Amino acid sequence: MMAPWFPDLAAVAALPVGIGFGVALERAGLGSARTIADQLRGRDFTVIKVMFAAIITAMLGVFWATRLGWLDLSLVAMPETDLIPQAIGAVLFGAGFAIASLCPGTACVAAGAGHRDGLITIGGLFLGTLVVMLAWPDLGAAAENTPRTSATLPGDLGWPAGVVVGAIAIGGVLVLGLAGRFEGRVVSWAPSRLAVVALALGALAIATRDGAQPSGGSLTSIAADIAAERDHVDPLDLAEWIKAARSGLRVIDVRERGADSGYQIPGSESVPLEQVPGLSVAPGDTIVLYSDGGTHAAQAWVLLRTRGITGVYVLRDGLAAWEDEVRFPHPVIGADSAAMAAYRRAAELSRWFGGFPSRTPRAPNETRPGAVRSRRNSC
Amino acid sequence: MTTARDRGYADPIRAGVGLGLVLFGVIMLAGRGLGASGAFAATAAAAVDAVAPATASGNAYVSQRVPAGVGGLFGEWLVIELIGVALGAWFSARLANRIRPGIEAAGTESRRSRVLAAVGGGMLMGAGARLARGCTSGLGLTGGALLSTGAWLFIPVAFGTAFLVAALRRRAGGLVSG
Structure with a gap:
């Protein structure tokens, strides 16, 4: 079974995971402000060593699990990227880190280990968080500069993910080696066994030249999804998703908002095409895009996929097909039993959506006259 | 040089690999990474909602973060995880x-200046983590491992600033020396 294995049981995992996190940080000495202060004076490289060793380990694990087909990375929550506010935030955070000699996670470790300064730092963190959250609407571009994205280095640099992973693993092992020498602890250049494993997995990652991970935004994977018809959803399937209140489902109308926009699929949001690149998407959202015919929706689909957003579909043949197949379905002349069963399914959905299933059979390719079909060329 | 290891702590690279395995494990199990500052955001949102519900509902950033699930604040993933961190640290230290x-x-910081530094540094980190969309755990570790672009901006900028501010503090000599 492909990971993540227990997304619904995440809350059960939280306590043991936190305990593991706390134990690892305390063992390393990161619950002591002295360790962090010594790092920032260049006396002791514990913080950098723990951080790089952890990132390299988890990064190699995620890359290889994805590569081997064990992990579906599109289901993993990815931190947001918004560069200008993040740079401002990183400067404030770094200054606070140097002053408190603890970060939010290690402040909790310090508090757990009995250090009162850890508890006091937690109080400061709460106050700082509260102030910024209350002031958020007035902070403007300092708080939100570009729309939220789940940008990744491979997507932004245009490099295969394997190359980025390999470069970070090999560069990181080098940094760890230099840190050891700087402390005067390591005398020989012979790499440790852990370093050899990291170097080997990193070099192999480069050799794969794998571009499919972690961003869903690589153009080849988008083209493959289109070719395999994983890009669209049939009107009747969408109707069933809406009826079943599928979790995270968002139906989006990308037509221009105008006085004559007329009928909309129930529950859909209106996001005109030019606003699609800035659409906020939460992890786990299933997005279905539609327009009159389907061209604009398909173009919006490509825009979202190149942002690295997965779980996006186009309504096949747009609102025109929705009208024909969901709202006003009709039996086909000479239908066999399977086609009649399909018609009955459509008719039931049609009534649920307030449509009018027709009892008059029509030729297989004939469509309901008038309605949306005449506007099909308007996308 | 006296390092944390000389004070009885574990080899940092081994501890780091252990931490990396915890992070990889939670991604495989739950489809999410580690975090810390998000728990403070959830707590602050819950506090605003409890004290001044009108302010909370008038501020989209706050209202989106008010814990709405079963168990309220103690049903929040990051809050439970952070309680686990303190428990794990207590257990390990014990x-x-x-x-x-x-x-x-x-160093030779006085108790008074340590308390002031903890409050002031904590406030700056709390503010910075909201703007940066995470802290050393959620953005640095998790985002770093997932190759998030924002994370790889945050790590050098935050650490670069921290080294700079630590050097300035030493030069000023006032708050921390030794």
């Missing part, structure tokens, strides 16, 4: 006989 209740001053 096993190693390292529980030292009191204020730990870095």
Whole structure:
């Protein structure tokens, strides 16, 4: 079974995971402000060593699990990227880190280990968080500069993910080696066994030249999804998703908002095409895009996929097909039993959506006259 | 040079690999990474909602973060995880006989300046983590491992600033020296 294995049981995992996190940080000495202060004076490289060793380990694990087909990375929550506010935030955070000699996670470790300064730092963190959250609407571009994205280095640099992973693993092992020498602890250049494993997995990652991970935004994977018809959803399937209140489902109308926009699929949001690149998407959202015919929706689909957003579909043949197949379905002349069963399914959905299933059979390719079909060329 | 290892702590690279395995494990199990500052955001949102519900509902950033699920604040993933962090740290420190209740001053910092630094530094980090969309755990570790672009901006900028501010503090000599 492909990971993540227990997304619904995440809350059960939280306590043991936190305990593991706390134990690892305390063992390393990161619950002591002295360790962090010594790092920032260049006396002791514990913080950098723990951080790089952890990132390299988890990064190699995620890359290889994805590569081997064990992990579906599109289901993993990815931190947001918004560069200008993040740079401002990183400067404030770094200054606070140097002053408190603890970060939010290690402040909790310090508090757990009995250090009162850890508890006091937690109080400061709460106050700082509260102030910024209350002031958020007035902070403007300092708080939100570009729309939220789940940008990744491979997507932004245009490099295969394997190359980025390999470069970070090999560069990181080098940094760890230099840190050891700087402390005067390591005398020989012979790499440790852990370093050899990291170097080997990193070099192999480069050799794969794998571009499919972690961003869903690589153009080849988008083209493959289109070719395999994983890009669209049939009107009747969408109707069933809406009826079943599928979790995270968002139906989006990308037509221009105008006085004559007329009928909309129930529950859909209106996001005109030019606003699609800035659409906020939460992890786990299933997005279905539609327009009159389907061209604009398909173009919006490509825009979202190149942002690295997965779980996006186009309504096949747009609102025109929705009208024909969901709202006003009709039996086909000479239908066999399977086609009649399909018609009955459509008719039931049609009534649920307030449509009018027709009892008059029509030729297989004939469509309901008038309605949306005449506007099909308007996308 | 006296390193944390000389004070009885584990080899940092081994501890780091252990931490990396915890992070990889939670991604595989739950489809999410580690975090810390998000728990403070959830707590602050819950506090605003409890004290001034009108303010909370008038501020989209706050209202989106008010814990709405079963169990309220204690049903929040990150809040439970952070309680686990403190428990794990207590357990680990107790096993190693390292529980030292009191204020730990870095270097020759006085107790008073340590308290001021903890409050002030904490406030700056709390503010910075909201703007940066995460802290050393959620953005640095998790985002770093997932190759998030924002994370790889945050790590050098935050650490670069921290080294710079630490050097300035040493030069000023006032708050921390030694």
